[in-house]
Amino acid sequence: MTAVLDAPAGAPSVKERPLIARVFLGRADDPRWARPLLWALLVLTGALYTWNLSASGDANTYYAAAVYSGAESWKAWFFGALDAGSFITVDKPPFALWVMGLSARIFGYSSWSMLLPQALMGVAAVGVLYSSVRRGLAERLGAGGAAAAASVAALVLALTPITVAINRDNNPDTLLVLLLVGAAWCCRRAIANGRLLPLLGCAALLGCAFNTKMLQGFLPLPAFASAYLVLADASLFRRIRNLLLAGVALIVAGGWWMGVVALIPADSRPYIGGSTDNTVWDLVIGYNGLGRIFGNESGGGGMGGGASFGGEAGAGRLFNDIIAGQISWLLPAAVLLGVAALALVGRAGRTDPARALLVLWGGWLLLHYAVFSFAEGTFHPYYTTAVAPAVAALVGAGGALLWRAPRALGWVLPLTVAVTGVWAFEVLHRTPDWQPWVAWVVAGAAFAAVLALLIVAYGPRAGRVLTACALTTALVAGLAGPAAYAVSTASGPVNGTNPTAGPDTGAGFGGMGRGGGGFPGGGQGPSGTPDGQGFPGGGGQGFPGGQAPTGFPGGQDGSGTGQTDQDAQPGPTGETDQTGETDQTGQADTSGQDGRGGFGGGGGFGGRGGLDDETVAYLEENQGSAKWLVAVSDAQTAATLILGTGRPVISMGGFTGSDDAMTVERLKALVADGSLRYIVVGGGRGPQGDGGGEVDTWVEENATVVDEVGDGSLYLLSAE
Structure with a gap:
């Protein structure tokens, strides 16, 4: 790998291989190791996302019921209705349900038929990110350097803990990430060649992302549009014209389902769940839109009032005890490497592909960080899976570009490894009783990597062995923590309602591990679910002051009589405790295929839906x-x-x-x-x-x- 990274760019081209050969062997000018390594990464990712997948059972029963209903009724499938009778829809658009519903219709409803498409979409996102990074760096780093950078980016995305959790769940974020990464791929290509067609593809995929999770699907849009306007290889007139045409495509792709629903009389379709007036537009603007940012979503059944499962809004939200272990491991590294790499390519021409790649993913990261950090509405930790592709791309691309940097920037990589190691050590020590050896592995690898990188950068010409050791220990320092969380997540069920990875930090709303817990105070949930049930512990005791936020049926007093298992960990039988009594062992079934696992696979209502x-x-x-x-x-x-x-x-x-x-x-x-x-x-x-x-x-x-x-x-x- 070292020799390839140091190989000069612009090597003479050779005759290209046929398409089938390129799929399995790579391009003719790729090094021999590149395509086998990619396939190995994809297989590893697939194994991580599918191992013991059925342990999650129905995962989020809210979406699972809609998938089941969609497999029974085409009307329910089209509208994303909760029930096959199509009385009311779920509170999201139906694109993600369409994918899972088709699988359930073809293979029959089961945990595997519902969740396997999710896992495969997660693997596909890793592959698309690889392609985007490799193509963006090929001109500057050559085939080998670009492939190495893309491999690192793909590995970072595959091992991001919250991404592992969400790709083993049935929430819509898995499809959202795939669509957004695909849109970024198209946008980068449009910038490189200045043509309209890939830009239209970008707009179409963003429209599909909107129909997956509404306004969150548009978060990277300003970054994409500004990068194309400034950096695309076309005249200013063509750039403006193409953006206007892409805007039309965006409106069509994003608005067609909403328009069809609006044209159907209200008494001929389901009620639009989450809305205040039975319209999709209200859902877009309120509950799934501006309400998430400004915290005024309660009218549509949202939690409202600034309630958040991800901790208080502010610049440090992504680094708090709830979210840090999910996404933040390489966030400082992405910023350091991205900024330094941009400085490195600063004198390149306007249309330089490497600069376009960095601007595209840097803008993605900045926008998501700003919105996710300061949003006042309901905010779940798993939303941050949308940050992972940008972090991965900047780490892979930035690290490879700086590896070839002049000595003036030779300090950046050692500094990045040091900061990453210190932060990973801090995150791991927030749960000192969970696998304590991992923190010391990170510390040792970071120390060794910093020394080796400094020697490589400023010492006498380093041999291949020292250089390989520096790269290997740097990867271990950066990825040991998230990899440990990822493997832990793949070893058991996720909490379907609020999936998270790694150990339970016991902090704040959603301060949960992979199996549940979820709410402070031992995993208690909001009031107003039937008999206080549905969330482990019932009541609303897990919220500050013992009160649940408004928007949940039953008021705010946190009262509730029903007791369920305490931390929603899977039990051995596939049956939920039918008595409604507290199980002091903290074990609850979530893996049953008959829907008896309770709310989101995380505890149960007692009996089936609160009825014995x-x-x-x-x-x-x-x-x-x-x-x-x-x-x-x-x-x-x-x-x-x-x-x-x-x-x-x-x-x-x-x-x-x-x-x-x-x-x-x-x-x-x-x-x-x-x-x-x-x-x-x-x-x-x-x-x-x-x-x-x-x-x-x-x-x-x-x-x-x-x-x-x-x-x-x-x-x-x-x-x-």
Whole structure:
């Protein structure tokens, strides 16, 4: 590798290989080790993302129920409905659900059919990043140097702990990252050749990213557009014209699904979950848009009020006890290497490919850091997986460029390794009882790497052995910490609702390890889930002051009677504790395929969706010709019942129970046409939106009580 890194760029070209040969052997001018190394990296990544994949069971049951429903109904699949009857959608656009839903339709619903596409998309993102970095550096570093830089970037992305966790889960961020990395690939190519077609491809992929996670899909857009405008190899007129045309493509690609939904009458489609007015536009601007930044998302069922699972907003958020171990290991290195590499290529021409690569990924990193650090709305640690490609690209590209730098910049690499080693040591020592030897491996490797790099940079001409040792120990110092977290994450289930990697730090909202915990105070969750259940420990005791934030059904008092297992770690049987009593061992099942793993694979509601097995059996026996098995307050309860019974269940209030999806008029219509026979309301168990009280009152006055369910009641509905 050393000889290749030092090889001059611009070597004479040779006859190119056929496409199939290039796939397996690489380009004709690539060194022999390059393509085998890439395949080895992809195989390693695939193994890491798929090992024991079914341990996560249904993962996030909210999305799992939508995947199952989409495999049962094309209408539910298109809209991203939670249930096969298409009463209400999930609170995200459906693109990620489409991928998993198609897999479930083809192979049948299972943990593997749902999660394997996620893992494969994660592997694909690693490959696309490799290609982007290699192509951007080939002119300056030659084929060997570019391949080495791309290999480092690919390895960094593959081993980023939060990326490993999210690629073993069914949240939409996996597809989001793949689409954004693909858009960056297209944008870099458009900058290199100045042509319109790759820029249109970039816009189309950004539009798909929007339809995966709405405004988060547009976060890198300013960086892409400004990089093309300033650096593209075309006249200013062509650059402006191409950007305008790409803007049209972006609007079409991002807005077509939203437009189709807007054209369909509200009574012919599901209610738009998470919105305040049953429109996708409200979801874009509020709950999944500006509300995440300014913290005013509660109207659509979001947590609102600045509540965050990722810690307080501020410049240090990505380095706090919750998030540091997920993404920050090489964040300082990315900044140091990126800035130094930009200074190194500062005198190059405007269209220099290496500068374009650095500007593209540097802008991506800056925008994500700013938004993620200072966002006042709901912020989960797993959002930071979108930072990982930029960190990986800057570390790989910056490190390779500086390796070839003049002696004036020879201090940058040793300084970067030293800072990385010190920071990794600090992060690892925040959980001193978890694998303490890893911290000392990092410290020793960092010290040895710094000495070796200084000798290589300023000493007499170094031999290949010393140079290879310097590079190897530098990689160990930088990647030992995240690799340990990554392997730990791959060894068991992730918390489907709030997936994180590595050990439990016990800090803040979401201060959880790979299995759960999740909330301070031993993993307790917000109030308002049925009977205080659904989050391990129930109640809202895990929030500051013992109170859950607004936006959860049942108010803010943090009360709740139901007790579930304490840290949501997987149990051996695939069954959730049916008694609702605290399990002092802290073990709870999350791996059952029948949906009994509870909320997000992290504990359970007790029974199935808060209803005991006897009640569920009664509902199944007496559903008759009704479309829905039962109507319940919130999506977590409904999702668990859908997965446990395989039948449609109405979530009257959406994700948190606060959506106004159910009204008295709509309920009357469902009862009149025989679509619904049973409903659970009372004791905070009904819908919590503006019309929730009216629904409760109407049911209590016009329906017959069948059974008591916790502090609510199951009612039999009958047409008037």
